[in-house]
Amino acid sequence: MATAHSRAAARVMISPAVILLLGWMIVPLSMTVYFSFLSYNLLMPGMEEFIGFGNYEFFLTDPAFMEALVNTLLLVGGVLVITIVGGVGLALLLDQPMWGQGIVRVLVIAPFFVMPTVSALVWKNMFMNPVNGLFAHMAKALGLPPFDFLAHAPLASIIVIVAWQWLPFATLILLTALQSLDKEQIEAAEMDGASAFDRFRFIVLPHMSRAITVVILIQTIFLLSVFAEILVTTNGGPGYASTNITYLVYAQSLLQFDVGGGSAGGIVAVILANIVAIFLMRMIGKNLEA
Amino acid sequence: MARRATGTRKLVVTALAWAVGLAIFFPILWTILTSFKTEAEAIASPPSLFAFRWTLENYVEVNSRSDYFLHFMNSVVISLGSTLLGLLIAIPAAWSMAFVPAKRTKDILMWMLSTKMLPPVGVLVPIYLMFRDFGLLDTRIGLIVVLTLINLPIIVWMLFTYFKEIPGEILEAARMDGASLWDEVVYVLTPMAVPGIASTLLLNIILAWNEAFWTLNLTAAKAAPLTAFIASYSSPEGLFYAKLSAASTLAIAPILILGWFSQKQLVRGLTFGAVK
Numbered sequence: 237m238a239t240a241h242s243r244a245a246a247r248v249m250i251s252p253a254v255i256l257l258l259g260w261m262i263v264p265l266s267m268t269v270y271f272s273f274l275s276y277n278l279l280m281p282g283m284e285e286f287i288g289f290g291n292y293e294f295f296l297t298d299p300a301f302m303e304a305l306v307n308t309l310l311l312v313g314g315v316l317v318i319t320i321v322g323g324v325g326l327a328l329l330l331d332q333p334m335w336g337q338g339i340v341r342v343l344v345i346a347p348f349f350v351m352p353t354v355s356a357l358v359w360k361n362m363f364m365n366p367v368n369g370l371f372a373h374m375a376k377a378l379g380l381p382p383f384d385f386l387a388h389a390p391l392a393s394i395i396v397i398v399a400w401q402w403l404p405f406a407t408l409i410l411l412t413a414l415q416s417l418d419k420e421q422i423e424a425a426e427m428d429g430a431s432a433f434d435r436f437r438f439i440v441l442p443h444m445s446r447a448i449t450v451v452i453l454i455q456t457i458f459l460l461s462v463f464a465e466i467l468v469t470t471n472g473g474p475g476y477a478s479t480n481i482t483y484l485v486y487a488q489s490l491l492q493f494d495v496g497g498g499s500a501g502g503i504v505a506v507i508l509a510n511i512v513a514i515f516l517m518r519m520i521g522k523n524l525e526a
Numbered sequence: 527m528a529r530r531a532t533g534t535r536k537l538v539v540t541a542l543a544w545a546v547g548l549a550i551f552f553p554i555l556w557t558i559l560t561s562f563k564t565e566a567e568a569i570a571s572p573p574s575l576f577a578f579r580w581t582l583e584n585y586v587e588v589n590s591r592s593d594y595f596l597h598f599m600n601s602v603v604i605s606l607g608s609t610l611l612g613l614l615i616a617i618p619a620a621w622s623m624a625f626v627p628a629k630r631t632k633d634i635l636m637w638m639l640s641t642k643m644l645p646p647v648g649v650l651v652p653i654y655l656m657f658r659d660f661g662l663l664d665t666r667i668g669l670i671v672v673l674t675l676i677n678l679p680i681i682v683w684m685l686f687t688y689f690k691e692i693p694g695e696i697l698e699a700a701r702m703d704g705a706s707l708w709d710e711v712v713y714v715l716t717p718m719a720v721p722g723i724a725s726t727l728l729l730n731i732i733l734a735w736n737e738a739f740w741t742l743n744l745t746a747a748k749a750a751p752l753t754a755f756i757a758s759y760s761s762p763e764g765l766f767y768a769k770l771s772a773a774s775t776l777a778i779a780p781i782l783i784l785g786w787f788s789q790k791q792l793v794r795g796l797t798f799g800a801v802k
Contacts, residue, residue: 245622246622246625247622250634253618253682254619254638257638257641260641261644264649264656265652267655271651326546329539329546330543332536334536334540336544343547343548343550344547344551346551347551347554349778350554350736350782351735351777352736354778357757357760357770358771361767362553368569368571368767370556400553404550405796408789412793454796461646463739464739482647485650486647486650489654490650495655502648506645508645509643509648512643521636
């Protein structure tokens with residue numbers, strides 16, 4: 237159906253988007269690569285010089301990097317475990333017949349729409365604060381000493397906050413997948429005497445496996461870049477206890493003005509994200525009929 | 527069905543689901559309630575859920591003590607501006623890929639998606655320096671440009687999946703009747719595409735409203751949207767719980783309402799068609 241005329245028109249229509257995204261990707265990214273080979277500090281303008289892989293060596297051997305890398309993995313892993321397990325459970329629950337299903341769904345999904353700075357500050361002050369937080373009130377009522385969550389378990393606290401934000405996303409997608417499951421299959425299995433656990437293990441879970449994979453991959457992309465929640469709760473501290481790679485690069489470049497070191501860190505972050513992205517792209521590509 | 531939704535079972539499921547739902551929603555509910563308390567009641571121990579003297583003073587205070595309205599308008603202008611600009615660029619692109627697919631269409635789509643996988647921190651330094659040199663730091667226009675670019679892949683993808691569902695035969699029929707490309711777009715395609723465009727608009731306003739990496743790094747005071755403004759409460763001033771709650775409630779209310787309308791689009795927009 238496509239004529240030469242419409243093909244030419246199509247090319248014109250697509251080019252602004254392609255050119256802009258190409259520019260957005262290539263220009264700053266090549267600048268980052270370039271900076272990463274320079275000794276370049278914003279406080280010492282005019283002193284830039286080429287130092288090869290020096291920044292990478294510095295960044296990768298910095299003890300803060302190892303700590304940040306471990307924190308990044310713990311943060312991503314922790315949030316994934318909570319949201320996947322919780323999401324599967326919630327999806328199974330919400331798929332049952334009940335009264336007020338629509339309202340419950342809205343309640344469960346709501347946290348996803350709260351901006352990251354608000355949810356982080358609300359949790360930090362109104363729940364986790366050791367003096368005036370709700371958890372401190374509850375501990376007092378039970379006769380327990382209050383616990384300073386963000387000082388003594390900063391990373392775990394941030395994991396809880398971020399998991400609360402992403403649980404709705406996992407639930408919503410897993411619920412969508414669950415609703416496309418052929419219910420007759422379940423009934424047949426039930427009549428053949430399969431227990432509830434067997435039905436879940438051999439029918440429901442395999443059916444949801446694709447959606448679970450998608451949730452894992454998409455969340456990982458976003459979770460590698462968690463930033464605002466750390467900035468407003470702990471500033472990465474105490475020490476580096478809650479610094480992830482994203483926050484470390486931010487601190488290096490915009491707080492210590494070390495453009496060279498920050499850029500090397502940025503490239504490391506890009507490589508990490510790419511490892512995940514390759515798998516995700518493959519899954520999406522399979523599903524695309526273009 | 528052997529396991530009928532008997533009364534008891536439905537009752538148990540309902541009770542459980544409501545309990546879990548309310549627990550998940552509780553932090554939001556608590557914020558809204560606290561915004562109507564006085565500062566003293568907000569930190570009272572034990573705290574009370576409903577039995578307090580309801581007051582609107584926090585909302586008045588938040589607006590008079592800080593430039594709340596300015597930041598609210600920044601959020602509106604930036605999220606709406608970047609979404610509309612994104613649609614302007616993405617609609618022709620998605621249209622041509624959906625209706626005039628070429629050999630490389632799939633590659634282009636996948637490549638566009640890959641730009642979304644780029645962690646922002648990988649380009650933070652050059653973008654920051656460019657913004658500084660071009661005087662774009664702390665400007666609405668600068669943020670509109672960046673947010674348009676980071677959400678453009680999602681906009682193109684969502685529109686593409688919606689446009690794909692419009693049957694191509696309709697276009698051919700229009701063409702047979704002598705419709706020009708322009709007629710085709712304006713009279714045939716647009717009316718059928720409006721629901722998809724509306725959903726895309728909705729989801730992207732939400733994403734842009736809540737974006738909290740670039741807004742925090744590229745704004746200071748003047749152009750700061752609500753994400754960045756609320757972050758200023760992380761200083762000791764944040765200990766004013768009732769005011770923090772009022773500012774937060776105002777910041778999340780519009781998006782909570784929009785969000786309730788766009789649950790379905792959320793799945794579609796954020797999974798790039800991988801889950802249906």
